[in-house]
Amino acid sequence: MARVLIVDDEPNIRRMLAGLLEGEGHATSTAADAETAVACMTAEEADVVLLDLALPGTDGLALLQRLRADWPASPVVMMSGRARLSDAVSATRIGAFHFLEKPLAPEALLLAVQGAAELRRARELSRTLAAERQADAILVGGTAIERVRELIAQIAPTDARVLITGESGTGKEVVATLLHEMSARRHEPFVRVNCAAIPRDLVESELFGHERGAFTGASSRRRGRFELADGGTLLLDEVADLGHEAQAKLLRSLESGSIERVGGERPIAVDVRVLAATNRDLHAAMAAGTFREDLFYRLNVLRIDLPPLRERTDDIPSLTGYFLERLRVREGIEPPTVNAAALDRLRRYPWPGNVRELANVCERLAILHGGRTVGPAELFGLLSDSDLEADAAGTDLSLAERLDSYERRIIERSLRDAGGSVAEAARRLDTDRPNLYRRMKRLGIDR
Secondary structure, eight states: OOEEEEEEEEEHHHHHHHHHHHHHHHHEESSSHHHHHHHHHHHSSOEEEEEOOOOOOOOOOHHHHHHHOOOTSSOEEEESSOOHHHHHHHHHTTTEEEEEEESSOHHHHHHHHHHHHHHHHHHHHHHHHHHHHHHOOOOOOOOOHHHHHHHHHHHTOOOOOEEEETTSSSSSHHHHHHHHTTTTTTTOOOEEEGGSSGGGGGGHHHHHHHOSSSSSOOOOOOOOOHHHTTTTTEEEEEEOOOOHHHHHHHHHHHHHHHHHOHHHHHHSOOOOEEEEESSSHHHHHHHHOOOOOHHHHHHOEEEEEEEOOOOOOOGHHHHHHHHHHHHHHHHHOOOOEHHHHHHHHHHHHHHTHHHHHHHHHHHHHHHHTSSSEEEEGTTTTOOOGGGGGHHHHTOEEEEEEEEHHHHHHHHHHHHTTTTTOHHHHHHTTSEEEEEEEHHHHTTOOOO
């Protein structure tokens, strides 16, 4: 429910509106003039403002301007019993969410307040997600990462397409986020699409949208990711997994600056900066005939290559500190102290999952050993099977516990590599889904 400020100089209308809204679960406050309304908003910002056009002293349009300037997140619903069309147009231009004529219909009023409250929540969510995205868009590291940061600073202000390459977990999405946040498009949408996670027969619909009736199940028109990113940035993650038809249509869109919905009959112009990311060798894919050479050169205008974590192990202490501090700020978890022997152990580990795997290890350490000192023994069971024998030395775990730990790491890694798909993980492990589900349940693994 929403906090609603009612601004009207007629006491009966204030009481009637407050009763109606409170009966629907909303909280209300009231003001008879602009000065009182500003004081109410200063004391506690309302989610929605119901504002009468005709007020004594400062009128409704002037107050609307003040509200839009000082409290832009709070939608304003204008009300009037003798408004002219020009008043409604002026209110809309200033930024009113809706304009209602008196006498007010209860259903119309409640719908307007509900819509305004939903807009307020959407704005708050958008700000929260943007703040989290910016907080996550940090590249921590020394010389190798400093070169990447310098390249991003050079490339970001342009509209050039960028191909971001690197193994899974090296931070390709972080780079894409920085390219967007440091560009002139930073206030416009940043849309991501994982090409590997979309079924082949739905890729074109996902990217370009579809018209109603274009195929079985297309019950309404749907905008694709290109349209959703219009004016902003589109990240095509795992672009090498696109099929030939989708590659051809993507190439046409890049060349023409327009898209065509599935089942559509006319092109739709879009202004989108396209970033592409992949952990595959696109030169090998072109040689094998699975990736178009002309599309490669369209995407590879500029290129950023991210080194794997095993090639920059000196960054592991700073990365570990960063991830543990982030958990303290976000989750309130007191971080453990990772001693020198444990850091040395982390440096010697090959990190097949790269920075993402290190972040997961830090999260587990914080949850299991928060506030305590962590040594090599506490790392057992947190690193994958390539280090099993080295980690097992000196531990007092039983054989069954060691085997369970080994099996758990294999399954978790397969699930991670399969993007959380149990069917794909089972295929990679050469087993059937029921068997994998049973093992996951026994080991307490959540997909």
